[in-house]
Amino acid sequence: MECTRCGACCVxxxxxxxxxxxxxxxxxxxxxxxxxxxxxxxxxCRDYGADEVCRLIEAPTLEERVHKYLALFGLTAEAEATREKGCTSMRRARGGA
Structure with a gap:
């Protein structure tokens, strides 16, 4: 599958x-x-390649694609909690330094 450059894998x-x-x-x-x-x-990032997930999360906007990605993997609540905390660091989001 060819990359559509939608940006979902970067969000x-x-x-x-x-x-x-x-x-x-x-x-x-x-x-x-x-x-x-x-x-x-x-x-x-270099190793990541477009795959079936890209097809499964197709949507008109990046926000919709990200929502579908998170839902597909059962990560919606965890991502929401991270956003609510305003964490810009993965380590801080997971309770680290």
Whole structure:
């Protein structure tokens, strides 16, 4: 499957290499939903490839795609709690330093 460049993979999952919490927008995701550090992105981002999940979460907006992603994996409540706390750090969101 070819990447549609929707940006959902840069918002929905947590990304330890970037200390990015679940459900929070990656600080490197530009307004047009493209990676602003694409040439220097971490290996985990380089290794990620579009798959069936991308097809399952198709929706008109990034917000809807992220919502569908989180629901698909049963992570909606955890992501909501992270947003409510205002955590910008994955470690802080999980109760660490």
């Amino acid at each position: 929905a999952p947590d990304i330890a290499a970037l200390d990015k919490p679940l459900g929070m927008r990656c600080p490197h995701l530009s307004a047009d939903n493209l990676c602003s550090v694409y040439e220097r992105r971490p290996q985990v």
